Amino acid sequence: MKLDSKIPSGPLAEKWTNYKASQKLVNPANKRKLDIIVVGTGLAGASAAASLGAMGFNVDIFCIQDSPRRAHSIAAQGGINAAKNYQNDGDSVERLFRDTIKGGDYRAREANVYRLAEVSGAIIDQCVAQGVPFARDYGGLLDNRSFGGAQVSRTFYAKGQTGQQLLLGAYGALSREIARGTVKLHTRSEMMDLVVVDGRARGIIVRNLVTGDLERYAAHAVVIATGGYGNVYYLSTNAMNSNGSAAWVCHRKGAAFANPCYVQIHPTCIPVHGDYQSKLTLMSESLRNDGRIWVPKKKEDAEAIRAGKLKPNDIAEENRDYYLERRYPAFGNLVPRDVASRAAKERCDAGYGVGTGYAVYLDFADAIQRLGKDVVEQKYGNLFQMYQKITDENPYETPMMIYPAIHYTMGGLWVDYELQTTIPGLFAAGEANFSDHGANRLGASALMQGLADGYFVLPYTMQNYLADQIYVGKISADAPEFDEAEKAVRERLNRLLKIGQVETLRAASPHSVDDFHKRLGKIMWEYCGMARNTESLTKAKQLVTELEDEFWKNVFIPGTANEMNPELEKACRLEDYFELARLIIDDAMHREESCGGHFRTEHQTEDGETLRDDEHFMYVAAWEYHGHGQPETMEKEPLVYEHIQIAKRNYK
Amino acid sequence: MNLPKIHSITKKILVGALGAFLGFFLLFHASANLLILRHDGGEWYNAFCHFMGTYYIVKVLEIGLFASLLLHAVMAIWLAIENKRARPVGYKKPTRSKTHRGSKVQMWTGILIFACLIMHFTDFYFVKIGWVQGKYMAKSEDVVTLKTIQPEAFNYAEQHCEYSAKGNWLGNFNADDKAVLEAASLEVEPDFYHKAREKFKILHIVIAYLFFFVVVWFHLRHGFPAIFQTFGLYNYKYGKAIEVLGQVFNWVVCLMFTVTVLGVYFGL
Amino acid sequence: MKFTLHIWRQENARAKGHFETYPIDGISPDCSFLEMLDILNEHLINDRIAHPVCFDNDCREGICGMCGLYINGRPHGNDDGITTCQLHMRKFRDGDEIWIEPWRAKPFPVIRDLIVDRSAFDKIIQAGGYISTTTGGVPDANMIPIPKHAADMAMDAASCIGCGACVAACKNASAMLFVGAKISHLALLPQGRVEAADRVRKMVCKMDELGFGNCTNTYACEAECPKLIKRQNISRLNRQWIGALFGRDRRE
16 A cells, blocks of 8 residues: 655645646536445535536435435534634634644644635635525624634634534535436435445445345445544444444455544533433533633532532632633633543543533633623523533533533544545545544534535545546446445345344343443543553453454344344444454554644653654554454555644643 | 316415405404494494495405305315325324414314304395395385385384384384285395394393304414414514404404394393 | 333334333433433343334434434423433423324325434425525625624524424424425525525425425424424515515516
8 A cells, every 4th residue: 555645746825726727627528427426415425415516427425314414514513614814813824724733733734734724715605605694793794703722713603503504505505416416315325335446446335224225336436425433432422323334344445544543532521421321412612712611629629519518609719720721821711622621531530520520610600790691692592501401400500511522533534635545536525534633623623624625625636536537438336346345245234133143142141232332432432532551552452352252242133134224234333343443542552642632641741731752653644454353554644744833732 | 177286375375365354354244233232223233234235346245255255164174185184194192282272273163153154144144135034124215105105015014013213214024024015016125133133132042142253263363363474474573463463353353243242132 | 210101113114003012110310312212222122022113313412303203292202492312301200101103294204113204305405495506606705794683583594403393293294384494594695585486486386295284373383393493484484485476587
């Protein structure tokens, strides 16, 4: 495997312009002769399919839910960044680029990030034209708010439902193309395998989730836009059906997987409260604009609160430890997510946690006093209501309790500048690729990246690939490679279904898929979560392997493959998670430094900050698959910083 | 048969528009009824009835009114059938959603109104078109003319009616009298004043009519604001005002009817 | 907490369904309704009693619109402004009987158990529920100033999650609130006004064609909407429709 990042030559600010000027294009009459498969209908997938369809390509788009609008992009609350500088506070493409690189702890590719910042403004224009109801000032112009890791207000938002509104915009554009016939929609369809013909991605095998039928689709190129793999941890802010399997089957077929250990832990989630819990709910980062995070200064106060003897409001101001403001005076409560998460963990581990011991307060008393309840309600009303529905506590009166939770995965399929993976013709967009966020993603940048990839990058770079594909003619789904792939999927499903069906097992107590998934999640969170070290990672690997062995003996999947069978779907995804979990652990193990979301306790400064090792680890780790149970091999893509001055990441 | 395609909202708008027309008629009808409460031997009221029964524009409107009533019902039933078809399998548990009161019984109150209308028409309207017999009256000048031409008939009229002292009408004939007078080629019209005064003295009829008004009240309570909603006039600004206006209209109409009936019953 | 669950079971779209009764015990009041069903399923699987109950769910934070159960006579259960996943067991009394049914409407056929096919909503949107733009070639975002109150109203209408509770609640299985919300969202914005008349015509025709019922101003939709979308949006839809009927750009 050879990694060629295909970064165009020239000065950073001109790379994308140069690329566009010299890339190959497809003649309008030829576009309809070229087929493209897009898997996933989130921001990246929907925007890519809509744009490609509008250009005239023949697009097939797939999603596992009942409608494209269900994709988990919809749950993004806070906002979307763009270097518009509408607030005249010193923002610029350069500034957004620098913030993103710094936020990613100098582990992202310069050229990609610069392009992201460059097209960010156009995204807002596009969305407004689609009718996205962004928040506005009384003058009728767009309003902004600030987000972690930035000292300017560049975040555009639509109440606490920005992701929803952006997705509905993209879904609208997609719906229009479906109506025009350029895009065909396949809902409740799960990609089971990638079909590679002569080294190029030529199609996919799909399982119809309603009937259980396996279907084949052939195309000249395939786009994976299926999001991240955060659900390896079971409890996360991801949706129940979010999964890493589509990306993982591509990895199995030869696509390199980059930086899997970079997992973002979001500091403001509603804490875990029971074993039956199925997911964690995010409280938007925007709350940190006005909310202040604290724990009691005295351990005995914390203990009394945990025992229910004291209420948070009983703790006097001088006995509160606003630890973020104390440790990071310059950014205060608005430090990047990884920093805020680790700080919360540090306090809780030291015994100052509240609630179950794994929670800190996010207090709005100051904001309510300063701005009035009405203003706070207008800004965060829906979030407060959501909190109250879940916890049965009124955040206007008592501080919210929050704790970090798995939220986003910076790692993903390795892609070059064109967003093409190591398999020609296979592209990856949005969270599914690894490209722009380095070791940590800044708030409100995921939406930006997803839409940048879909609206403004893929429509160009895919043409460059497709230009000569016109000579290939229609791709046939009857090729032997399709037969083989379909057969393999069928065998895989049967193998899974057989486990619990063995007669001798009936007497034993088999377990459900979820049961194994929960246990896997616990292992990963415990030993490969917010803080990692050689010891914990070794343990994690051992436990995951043991658990997987048990899974193959003891899991019980009711039903058959020829019907709607959610248990079977979950089992397939979990099977992939076991491999993925091991890769995360391997990657975390090999990266002997701390950076962004990856924190190795062996590598920290005296005051507990991340300690990077630029000399040895300034590269992208791209892993190659060699078969089940075989160790993966790693290829390095060195990160070359020509434009930016590398510095210690400092938010103090 | 290929029915013309009417879109769901257009159907609703038609039902609403016809309903609005019927509503205005009710207001008109109710206010005119108050004349019954005048102790003038029916002078004003019967004059009004005469106008209603003879003026040609009113006759055209009358046809329109019946057509509206019919169409209003037909469209509503059409909608109801379509609505039933939209949920072929129902719920086991009946709904517990908080909904606009009255809306769910609109169909049933509508049917009840039809039933009550049959009673009402039997009492009054069918008399006018001659399907049933009631009280009648004759124009007094005609009766005077009669006196010179056919004195016997005049005497008969005088003996069998309650003479309206100063009015233009000689009223309160029964059906037999009507036959005699008509035989004498007199223009005889129904005497709704006396008919009403007679009817609304009877307790069970009063109760039946009060029930009628309650049903109308229920029908209007949903109908009035719904018309605004259907016409797209219900918005954030005037929503509340329309609700209030609707209730005021509803109460005014129904109270006017009630006052008339009870007024007669208690001899006001 | 202890409950008796009566759940609609139906193997596939063609099969005949029936209610099945399952007792369940040891449920925490802080448990969400769907987590309670997870526990039930775990039990059904581990004890090999039956195929687990299929129900749609995804984000479990009330925004994706995937979940939707008709619980004891109310879509999304006995609370206002929430989706099924946001319903918690503390809203029930210990020992309650709980009837769980799928959405019932002709355009929403049952696929399995409590899962229905809501692609009819997608079809309505495809008929015209968007502003026709292609990528690129659009004006600067601040070129189109929009009064704050209009933007706010559009946002309120746009917060529809397409869960189908309005259809499920309506005694006529009417989709007017869903269509009204989308029409309002776009009609309130200057960008959307260009195609407004055409849009309302196409969307309403599609809605009728798919077999949704007619609106009879019952407002159960408003009462059950998890995003508290107001009936004023239906009124606006009616207004837009009247405008489109007599509009000058009528092409048909």
